[in-house]
Amino acid sequence: MKSDRFNEMAPVSCVRVEATNHDGVFVGKTLAPAKYQSCRDRGIAMPDLVLGLDLGNDSAMGFGMPSWRRNGLITDIELRPDESTLVEWKPGMASVIGDFWTLDGEAVQADPRQALKRVTAAYAERGLNILACVEIEATIFCESIDQARAQQYQNLTPLGGKAGAVLVHAKSPDFVEYMEAVVARFDEIGIPWEAWSDEAASGQIEFNLAPTDPVTAADHWARARQIMREVAYSLGRSVTFMSKWCSEYGQGSHLNVSVSDDKGNIFFDADEPTAPSDRMLHFIGGVMSTLEASTSFALPTITSYRRLVELEGPPTTQTWGIANKSCAVRAALAGPSATRLEYRLPSADSNVYSTLAVFLAGGLLGLDEESTPPPPFGRMAWALAPGTVPVVPKSLYEAVAALEADDKLRRYVGDEFIDYWIGLRRWEWLSFHTTAERDDAEISVWESLRYFELA
C-alpha cells in the first residue's frame, strides 16, 4: 500500500510545492491543504512559462518549442509532487519538491530534475549507484535585501570584514551568527551537512553538504540555497550566488561524484589504491570527451565566464588531474569510500540538477564505451601557452556552440533537454548584448539586476 506521508505528518495550513527552473530559481506555488490533496496525484497546474521566462521576466524566444508548449498558447503543465521530499518547512507549512509533467501525463523532458532522474535511472539499469554532493559557495552582505535593491546591488558591504585569509575562525559575531543560523535550519529541515567555512573573497562562505544520491543531492542544494536566502532576509542581510559580483574571487559550485556497484566504489582499485581504477578512467574519458559541450551547464550565465581568471582557482582548461585542483576535473584517490571525482568548473550560479545530469551523462558514456581519457595533467593548468591543452570556452556563445556540435550528451539526457537549453542560453546571450548598459569586460549593472537575487 502506498504510504501517505502528507496525511501522516502534523497538520499544516499550507503546502509549498517546489521545482527548480533552468536558471536554478526555486519556483512553484503555495497551496491550501485541501487543494493540495485534491491535485497531488496528477499534479498542480502551472503555466508552461514557468520553464519559459528568462530572469528579466521576458519570454525566451528563438528556438523550436517542444510539444508541451502547445504552440506557445501559454498552456499548463503539471508539477507533480514527489512526496519522498515532503518536509515540514516551518510550523504549519509543508514543503515538497516535484517534477514537471505534460497534460498528457508524460515527463517534461526539458525539466532539469527529470533529466537528472533519467540519467540516474540509466546507471541503475546497469547496476550502478551514484553518490554526489555539492559545495555551495555564496557571498553574504551586511545590507538588507531592500537596501541592496536600492543600491542596484552595487557597492555592498561583505559581512565579516575583509577576507585577507581563508578558513578564519576569528570572524566577527555577525558572520558566525549567519552561518550558525543556516546550519540550524539545515538540521531542522533534514539536510545533512558536513562543514561550513568562510572562503577566499570578502563575505564569501561555503557549505559542504553530505553525499547522497544525485537527485536528493540536487534537492538538498535547491533547498539549502532557499534557506540561505531566508536566513539572510530574517537577519536583515542579503546573499548572492552570482558567480562573481565584484573584482574579488568568484564563487563556484563544485560537484563530487563516486559510482559504486555491488562490490563497492568502482573508482577505487584495491590492488592499486594510488591510481585511478580502469572504470574511473573510462568515466573520466567520457567526461573529458563531453566537457566542452557540457560547459554551458556549468557556466550558464554571462557572469559565469568572468570567474575564469588564470591563477584565481577556477579551472580554465579542459584538463583532468590526480589531486590537481587547477584542473577542471580532479581525481581524489582517498580510499575505498572517499575516492571520487570533483568537477571544479561549475559556478555558483549553475543549476545542479542540469550540471550533474550532463556530468553523469558524460561519465556513463565513458563507462559504456570504455573510453580512454587523455593523460592526467600533472602540472599547473593555468597560464599555459596557447595550444598546450584545450581551454574552457570563454563565453556563453562559444559554450553553446560546442553543445550544438555535440551528439553524445543528448543520447543520455535526450534531445529536448539539450535543444531547449541551447535555445534558452542563446536567448540569454542575446539579451545581455542587446539590453545591457555595457557589454565589455566589466560586470554590468544588468548582470547584478538579473542575477543577484535569482541566479
Added chain:
Amino acid sequence: MSTSTISTTGTVTVLERPTPMVLSVARRLRQSFAGGATFAPIDELRVVRLTSATDAQRVFVSFYGPAVCVAADSDQDAELTAEARWTDPVPAEWKEAGPGTFAQELHSLLSGAESSWQDAAQSFWTRAGGLPGMPDSLGVYCFDENSTAEFGDSGGNHYQLLGTSGALARLFSGRSLIADELRGGELALDGTSSSFSALVGANLKVVFGEI
C-alpha cells in the same frame, strides 16, 4: 601609410568573445567578399570602431593586408569611428567616407548587395526551412506589390508573414529583426507562437551568418 593599387578580397576572422554585432559585421563582410567585393590591401594596421545605434555593443574591424579581423575588443586606437544598427551595420552618415577613401571602401563592404524580397525570402527558406520548430510552410504577402510567395509543403503547420517589400527584403536577408519590423509597423504575422519563436531564431541565425 601605403596602400597597394591591387584590390583583393579579404579573409574575415572573428576574434574572441563573439557578440551579436561582431557576428553580424563579420557575416556582412564575408558576404561582400563572397559576392566579389574587393578592397585595396593595406600594409599597416588600420582599425575602425563601429558602435551600435541601439545598445552598448561595439565592434572593432582591423585591416592588415588581406586579413580582416572582427572583434568586440581592441587594444588599438581606432582611426575611424561610426555608428550603425547592429543588424545592418552600414553607417548611415559617415562624413569621412568620401570618394576614394578607406572609409568609403569599408562603407561599400558593409553595405553588401541588396536583394528583392522574393529572392531574399527564397534564400531564407532554403537555409532556414529545416530548422527545428519551423512551420511546414511559409506564406508571404507583400502589401505594396500585392504579390505573394509560398514556400514549403502546404497543408501542414502554416505561417504567414505580411509586410511591405522593404520590410520583407530586410527581414529575409538578415538586415533587421522581426521585432524591429513589427515595431516599425511594416510587418504583420499570422501563426502560432511556437512557429514565431522558431522564426525569430532563424532570423537571428541569418543575421549572425550561422546558416
